[in-house]
Amino acid sequence: MYAAFNQNKKLVNAIESNFEDQYFCANCNRPVKLIRNDNNSFFRHENACNNEENERSIHKKGKKLIVDALKIIGYKDITLEHYLKTIKQRPDIMIDQRIVIEYQCAKINIDKLMNRVESYHALGITNIWILGGEYLSNKLYRVHMKFISYNLNWGFYLLMLDSEHDQISLFYGIRFFGPFNKVQYKRKIFLIEDILELLEFKPKLSPVEGIEIDHYQLRKIRKLTGKGINRFKADYYNQNNETVENFLKGKRFGVMKPIYQNHQWRISCGECEQYLKQPFLCTKKEDN
Structure with a gap:
């Protein structure tokens, strides 16, 4: 490989490198060593067995x-x-x-x-x-x-x-x-x-009917605990004078784009939509 990260996490070319610094593979982050001869400069994994990312x-x-x-x-x-x-x-x-x-x-x-x-x-x-x-x-x-x-x-x-x-x-x-x-x-x-x-494959993407939340799912939500979830439930109760479980009874849930980090039941309760990091998508706008 002809480039690697140094200890300051800067990507450097082998030809610009020296033997005093430490270097790490840009793909797997494992240590690599600088190899230099009369004709070329490059990096090699310190253990050839670890060179699985591009060479296997x-x-x-x-x-x-x-x-x-x-x-x-x-x-x-x-x-x-x-x-x-x-x-x-x-x-x-x-x-x-x-x-x-x-x-x-x-x-x-x-x-x-x-x-x-x-x-x-x-x-x-x-x-x-x-x-x-x-x-x-x-x-x-x-x-x-x-x-x-x-x-x-x-x-x-x-x-x-x-x-x-x-x-x-x-x-x-x-x-x-x-x-x-x-x-x-x-x-x-x-x-x-x-x-x-x-x-050339052009499948027919069929719609999916929504499902009504069941007792098992409500029980699962009720058992969810933690600092963040407890605060969310408490804030919802203080603002609406009812529990999230009571609000969700009878609610129907269909399909969503696969771009959200937070669960659909929380979004239904008013939580702001949080997006997954997906570099191939414009997930911050509903334009996909």
Whole structure:
């Protein structure tokens, strides 16, 4: 790798580095060491066994599968790990110098993800993220929510590539449902070689009827405790002269966009909407 964070969390190029400072991988945050010879300077993980983020075979195979699929549908200007000097990033795959595809196999925190996405946007580059490796799953969990994107055909969606089985999964029509924001979605699997079929896929997103809150859910809300929740319940009672449980009896809850951090029952009780950090979405306005 040609760039790493120093101990001051500044991203520096290997050619500008020295042997006195400490350096950390920009992807996994593990220690790396500076390697310098007559022809080149670069960083290497201190333990080769830890170099799983970009070098392991699952990641390499996934990138090759994506590139081969792109060539099948006619893309020609495809480069691997092209260095973008302005933002000091080396995306996995770049198409026509204007589209980036990241095959994200290692866990990445939201702040680093937002920084990467915003850096690409600053250059006018469209960036598409496909999950694999540690993120690969047959189901969606909260850890996946930060990667959600949106388009008219698929609604809120997310892509995963299983490079061991040459399959790409489209999770589409993602939404929150019910008082506790249960994640709902549909999933369709494509062979990576059939990527054109994926791109042309236009499912019918059916509406979902609301459900009435039941005794089990009310009991669950009643048992919720903690400094913040106790204050919320007390404030609601003082303002409305009734408990939140009494207010929620008989209420119906439908679907919401998968962009909210607070549960639907709390929003129904008047709490201001709090948004998840989702760099691919404009979540602070109801415009998705």
